[in-house]
Amino acid sequence: MNSKIERLIKQFARLPRLGARAGQRIVLSLLQDKTGRAESLANALMDAAATIRPCPCCGVLTDIDSGACEFCRDASRANGQLCIVRDLSDVWVLEKTAIFHGRYHILGGLLSGAAGTMPDDLNIANLSERVKNENITEVIFALPNTVEGKTTQHYVMSVIGTVPNVRFSELASGVPLGGDLDYLDDGTLSLAFGARREI
Numbered sequence: 001m002n003s004k005i006e007r008l009i010k011q012f013a014r015l016p017r018l019g020a021r022a023g024q025r026i027v028l029s030l031l032q033d034k035t036g037r038a039e040s041l042a043n044a045l046m047d048a049a050a051t052i053r054p055c056p057c058c059g060v061l062t063d064i065d066s067g068a069c070e071f072c073r074d075a076s077r078a079n080g081q082l083c084i085v086r087d088l089s090d091v092w093v094l095e096k097t098a099i100f101h102g103r104y105h106i107l108g109g110l111l112s113g114a115a116g117t118m119p120d121d122l123n124i125a126n127l128s129e130r131v132k133n134e135n136i137t138e139v140i141f142a143l144p145n146t147v148e149g150k151t152t153q154h155y156v157m158s159v160i161g162t163v164p165n166v167r168f169s170e171l172a173s174g175v176p177l178g179g180d181l182d183y184l185d186d187g188t189l190s191l192a193f194g195a196r197r198e199i
């Protein structure tokens with residue numbers, strides 16, 4: 001096989017949930033396309049890679065030119081609620097349900113001895129400050145219902161500590177054990193969010 005094509009296939013094959021066969025199909029389809037899709041993809045990728053960074057406040061990926069992300073800039077979201085999630089895909093899932101209209105905080109992972117994820121690996125350095133400065137009254141944990149999720153939740157609660165007038169809540173038991181948020185249908189997630197319980 002041509003070495004340039006081989007290199008491309010390897011790049012695609014490494015992407016999440018793809019593999020060698022999917023990589024081959026994608027590369028073939030791109031290289032045989034006559035409408036310039038390969039160039040558009042390459043340009044969009046270069047542009048995003050050069051300009052998209054985590055929001056310094058909450059961790060949502062955003063355009064570096066805008067400073068803070070769309071959620072942190074939106075004053076109508078300063079309603080005292082802060083939802084803590086593992087990653088950006090959880091924000092997208094929650095936004096689809098439209099049940100939440102506060103601010104987010106992305107941890108960027110979960111504590112895990114097995115995976116070697118330690119507290120320093122999580123995006124928590126500014127979390128207590130956020131809770132105080134943004135007048136947060138409810139911290140909502142929307143983390144996976146796993147041992148790692150619960151361990152992380154307890155750790156984050158200890159980091160935030162006791163701030164007057166702040167209560168903590170977690171999603172109701174509609175989230176199945178071991179379940180990631182993005183495996184839930186919108187209805188189940190909305191129910192679990194609406195029926196969240198104080199902890």
Ligand SMILES: [Zn+2]
Pocket residue numbers: 055056057058059060068069070071072073
């Ligand atoms: Zn933000």
